[in-house]
Every structure is written in structure tokens, then in C-alpha cells.
Amino acid sequence: MSGQVLPRCVSRTILSASGLKCVRVRGTNRNYWTHFRRNASSLTGGRAAVLLGFPALSCLLYEAHHRVQRSTVVYALEKEEVLEQADYLYSCAETEKLYQLLLQYRNSDDTEFLWRLARASRDLSLLPDIAADRKKQLVYEAFEYAKAALEKNDNSFAAHKWYAICISDVGDYEGVKVKIGNSYIIRQHLEKAIELNPKDATSLHILGYWCFAFAELPWYQRKVAAVIFASPPTSSYEEALEFFLKAEEVDPNFYSKNMLMLGKTYLAMKEREKALLWLTKAKEYPPHTHEDKEVHKEAVDLLKKLG
Numbered sequence: 001m002s003g004q005v006l007p008r009c010v011s012r013t014i015l016s017a018s019g020l021k022c023v024r025v026r027g028t029n030r031n032y033w034t035h036f037r038r039n040a041s042s043l044t045g046g047r048a049a050v051l052l053g054f055p056a057l058s059c060l061l062y063e064a065h066h067r068v069q070r071s072t073v074v075y076a077l078e079k080e081e082v083l084e085q086a087d088y089l090y091s092c093a094e095t096e097k098l099y100q101l102l103l104q105y106r107n108s109d110d111t112e113f114l115w116r117l118a119r120a121s122r123d124l125s126l127l128p129d130i131a132a133d134r135k136k137q138l139v140y141e142a143f144e145y146a147k148a149a150l151e152k153n154d155n156s157f158a159a160h161k162w163y164a165i166c167i168s169d170v171g172d173y174e175g176v177k178v179k180i181g182n183s184y185i186i187r188q189h190l191e192k193a194i195e196l197n198p199k200d201a202t203s204l205h206i207l208g209y210w211c212f213a214f215a216e217l218p219w220y221q222r223k224v225a226a227v228i229f230a231s232p233p234t235s236s237y238e239e240a241l242e243f244f245l246k247a248e249e250v251d252p253n254f255y256s257k258n259m260l261m262l263g264k265t266y267l268a269m270k271e272r273e274k275a276l277l278w279l280t281k282a283k284e285y286p287p288h289t290h291e292d293k294e295v296h297k298e299a300v301d302l303l304k305k306l307g
Helices: 046-091 095-103 112-126 130-154 157-171 175-181 183-197 201-215 219-227 238-252 258-268 274-284 290-306
Strands: 012-015 024-026
Touching: 012 112, 046 095, 046 258, 095 112, 112 130, 130 157, 157 175, 157 201, 175 183, 175 219, 175 238, 183 201, 201 238, 238 258, 238 274, 258 274, 258 290, 274 290
Parallel strands: none
Antiparallel strands: 012 024
16 A cells, blocks of 8 residues: 555644643543543452451451542552653653553553553654664554553543554554455544544544545555455545544644645645645644654645645
């Protein structure tokens, strides 16, 4: 497939955290903050309860109840603090530190830790100084964390989104046939993410990118797709445009790549003036990340071609 089915993308939003100014956060959404409770098992054993008798048992259960309450509150506070720290590190593009922080929770049963770890692993794989073998290891690692996040909570929009992104990345190592074969799965998970959170601009952008990729699919890859499916995945520039515009509607100017893709889509549709508008916006977007710089360069090159 020319280009990747999914972009190596991250978006941004505003994180309001205690003691922190509003900061740029890539790939999160304003609406994901929730409170969590941890289920705790009983602290007493059956034989001890029989030996102690009812009065002592009542006292023990009362104490156990308060211990469970205290441990639950402590866990909730610790979790909130870790997630807040993780999102702050993400906003600062401290990829290695973020990865090391979340790696401590790789065996967690909590989706909130796992999808963030998938994202951090993937981001680490995208750094320019990462060796090829390490990059591949991180890509597969990210997929396993995303898969675990989804298994823990099928109602997490972020888990569906990052599963879609990571399974696409894995396809880069398993050939065009596998990558196209995963395409329906990718779209299904992106659509589920949008269903669960229609205000997540990132999911809308990625689905737009999916549509754009299949709209410009080279003829030889279309042949591969036709072999795999009776009805291979198809899309159009018009459908891609719809998702890119919707992403801008829910979170204006959230991501330089979305602006670039709007420009490229309008170019493909022969709408020169609108293409110029969005490519200029992409060029003028403040470059905060390595990807922003790449977007800037591509936008400049396309504008030069347009004269």
C-alpha cells in the first residue's frame, strides 16, 4: 500500500491538571477522565472466622471493611497520580520516560494503563534513533498491550483506537496481504471508537486516513485485495474528506497532519483553492514534534508544486 494504512499520528488536546498550566497533549481526548474503583477480596479466612466466633468476627469484618476502603482510596489516588504524570510526560514528548513509567504496569488489569502503554511503546518505535530490530520489537509489544487493553474493557474507545493503529503497524512487517486482510478489522475498531466517543478527533482523522489510503490504492495492491476478498475494501476521497472535516469540527486545528491530509484530499479532488488553504495552514502550524516538522516540509513541497 502506498503509505501506511494508518498514519503514525497523534493528536492534541488540553490537559487541565492540578498545579499545571494547560499543556499540549498528543493523542488524548478531553472526555476520557473517569473515576475508578478497585474490587478487593475479603481479608479473612474461613477457619479463622469459625474459631473466633460471631462477636470477634463482626469486629474483624468491620476492621477489614475499613482496610478495604482505605486500600481502595489509596489505589485510586495512586492511579490518578500515575495517569496524570503519564499524560503530562506525553504532552512534553518525554517518550522514553513515559514508556519506563508505564512499563511498571504492563501486567495490570486496568485498561487505562494498558492502552497508554501501547501508545508509549508505539511512540518509542517511531523515534528516529531507534534501531530496526528494537523498532520491530516495540511495534509487536504495542500491539500486545493494545490487545490486552481491549480484552479488559471492550467499552474503551481508546482501547479500540489503539488496537486499530497497532494492528496496522504489525501489518507493515507481515506483508501487503496481511495488511489488507486486516483492513476490515481496522475500520471496525475505528468505527467502534467513534461510536463510543464521537468527539475524539484522532479516531475521526485515522478513519479519514484509512479512506484516503484505499482511495489512492495502487492497481497492483487492488489485485492483491481482490484475491483476498470477494469484495475488497474500497473508499473514496469524498469519504476521506468527510472524516477529516469532522475531525476539524470537533477539535479545530488539533493536528498538523489532519490539515495536511485535507490539503492532499482537496488536491486529489482537483479543488486547488481549498487545497492551498489547508496546505498553507499545515505549513504555518507551530512544529512541536518530529512529525510536525515532517508535515511542514511536505506542505512546503506541495505548495511549491502548486506555484
